[in-house]
Amino acid sequence: MAHSLVCPETVSRVSSVLNRNTRQFGKKHLFDQDEETCWNSDQGPCQWVMLEFPRCVCISQLQIQFQGGFSSHRGRLEGSKGNEGLCKIVDFYPKDNNSLQTFPIPATEVDRLKVTFEDMTDFFGRVVIYHLRVLGEKV
Numbered sequence: 001m002a003h004s005l006v007c008p009e010t011v012s013r014v015s016s017v018l019n020r021n022t023r024q025f026g027k028k029h030l031f032d033q034d035e036e037t038c039w040n041s042d043q044g045p046c047q048w049v050m051l052e053f054p055r056c057v058c059i060s061q062l063q064i065q066f067q068g069g070f071s072s073h074r075g076r077l078e079g080s081k082g083n084e085g086l087c088k089i090v091d092f093y094p095k096d097n098n099s100l101q102t103f104p105i106p107a108t109e110v111d112r113l114k115v116t117f118e119d120m121t122d123f124f125g126r127v128v129i130y131h132l133r134v135l136g137e138k139v
Contacts, residue, residue: 043126045118075092
């Protein structure tokens with residue numbers, strides 16, 4: 001059974017935050033399980049979330065809940081272990097809606113993961129995400 005792999009020791013970074021307002025729209029809201037909060041990126045051609053896990057994990061699923069109208073048509077998942085460079089794991093294709101979407105991922109061991117969002121549905125290239133979950137097993 002897959003478990004959430006994001007823990008308090010997981011280091012996260014994001015490409016941008018709307019108006020640099022981290023209190024209202026910061027990365028911490030991706031993982032707080034609160035239906036009222038979200039990460040809201042600033043505008044740009046692509047947006048990304050980087051996760052560095054405290055130990056190696058085996059990912060099997062990615063779950064994302066966007067705000068409709070502020071999603072992307074295409075996403076890319078990349079990962080690495082140790083000092084290796086990031087390698088593409090899979091492309092995924094979200095729908096532009098408010099539902100929690102689940103994307104199966106080929107079982108991959110990583111300690112660093114980058115989720116990149118491209119081809120935004122918003123004219124200015126913003127993305128709004130209420131929940132981001134990485135599921136799998138600890139190695």
